[in-house]
Amino acid sequence: MPSAAERTRTLVQSTCSAVLLVPGLYGADPAQLLVSTRSVGPDGDLxxxxxxxxxxxxVATHAEGDGPSAVLEITDVAPVSLPHRIRGRARVSGRLTTVPGVPGPGRMTLRLAPGEAYVDDLWGAEAVWPEEFRDAAPDPLVGHEAELLQRLHAAHGEQLGALCGLLGERSARRPSVVPLALDRYGLRVRLCQDRRRCFDARFEFPEPVRDISELRHAMHTLF
Structure with a gap:
């Protein structure tokens, strides 16, 4: 399974919605705290x-010393319609400083030096040390996952249903099958009789994939 640091890096470098929370900014317009784009530098800074x-x-411009503390909160929502769509959340806290230059009209860049991080997702809840976050790599499918899951949901329902036949009695009542998550290690689906009776199943690839080409082969083998 991916480590907590890898999962956190994947969420940070995904297109999930993210908001920057700074203590003392009470009553601020939430739209002004949304982060439009984000990236991670070689030292682990965001x-x-x-x-x-x-x-x-x-606040960051007028702060003194090491800069104000802040928390980047990321919410991961499944890109397909299904019960309980929130797949996970991540938090990265640290100190804010300004970055010289203007990346685009009407925007500026802040640097967040991570002090600690935490992820709570489909794998579980774990803390992440700054060094682990710095050294981790995001999942290679992070930029394609949403489109791939939507394509599976729209065009491959029969194959997903056949795959879930491997679950035996748990899938005997023919529940709805929705692809929930995809990473280099495998595919996770959610099976629901109704909104109150759902469970997840995960199907591992024979080997972790490194790109879309290897993913195609792994999915063909899986189906």
Whole structure:
């Protein structure tokens, strides 16, 4: 399974919605705290683009010393419609500083130096040390997962149903089968009789995949 640090890096470098929380900014417009884009530098620092009028930028610009503390909160929502769509959340806390230059019209960049991180997702809940976060790599499918899951859901329902026939009596009542998550190690699906009776099943690939080409072969083998 992916480590907690890998899962956190994957969420940080995904397209999941993220908000930057700074203590003391009570009553701020939530839209001004949304992070438009984010990336991770070689030292593990997060580079966050925010609107020029974001109060977080104002606080970081006028702060003294090591900069104000802040928390980046990420919410991962499944890209297909199914019960209980939130797949996980991650938090990265640290100190904010400004980054010279303007990345685009109406935007500025802040650097968040991680002090600690935490992930709570389909795998479980774990803390992540800054060194682990720095050294981890995001899942190679992170940029394609949403599209791939939507394609599986729209065009491969028969194959998913046949795959879940491997579950024996648990799938005997022909529940609905929805692809829930995809990573280099395998595919996770959610089976539901109704909104109150759901369970997840995970199917591992023979070997971890490194790119889309290997994923195609792994999915063909799985089906």
């Amino acid at each position: 580079f966050l683009e925010l609107p020029m009028d974001s109060p977080a930028l104002r």
